[in-house]
Amino acid sequence: MKVIIASSSPRRIDFLRKWGFDSDFENAFVEEIVFKDKPLQTCIYNALVKANKLCLIHKYSTIIGMDTVVAINGTVLGKPHDIKSNIKMIEMLSGEKHFVITGIAAVFSNTFIVNYVKTEVLFRKIRKEEINEYALTGEGLDKAGGYAVQGLASSFVTLIRGPLDNVIGIPVFAIRELLDKINKLNKNI
Numbered sequence: 001m002k003v004i005i006a007s008s009s010p011r012r013i014d015f016l017r018k019w020g021f022d023s024d025f026e027n028a029f030v031e032e033i034v035f036k037d038k039p040l041q042t043c044i045y046n047a048l049v050k051a052n053k054l055c056l057i058h059k060y061s062t063i064i065g066m067d068t069v070v071a072i073n074g075t076v077l078g079k080p081h082d083i084k085s086n087i088k089m090i091e092m093l094s095g096e097k098h099f100v101i102t103g104i105a106a107v108f109s110n111t112f113i114v115n116y117v118k119t120e121v122l123f124r125k126i127r128k129e130e131i132n133e134y135a136l137t138g139e140g141l142d143k144a145g146g147y148a149v150q151g152l153a154s155s156f157v158t159l160i161r162g163p164l165d166n167v168i169g170i171p172v173f174a175i176r177e178l179l180d181k182i183n184k185l186n187k188n189i
Contacts, residue, residue: 048107062108087132
């Protein structure tokens, strides 16, 4: 069965290919919605919308949609709009515990399964100059929470409790689990 992953992120594509995913990748071009103070609902909803949109186009393929958010004290942080909002996000996270949550949806025909992965991350107290320097690199502009744990922001982290690949935005084991489940369900239909 053909698998299409609803993403055009070069980072995500490269990472999944390294893990042996022989999938097609396609941008679903959906407008992501943030439900105020509801991080889990936000990422699951957006993952499902992405998968459903491509499922309408590729009726005989399994579609995987994903969405990653950062949540701090119930507030949902998506991707920063600009350097100024990136600075604000890192200031919020400085010295604080937050959660990275990735919603995953697998859709085939009339069958869908959703799941999520949640990882706790603690940042050290970050100096204002460091925050400004980091934001000016632009590294965090296309990342939930405004940072890339696999990049320069790794120096901000003092604790990760849960899957690191989820903080990168690509929970490989959870994706494989969902694919296995949807394949089993479809064999029984």
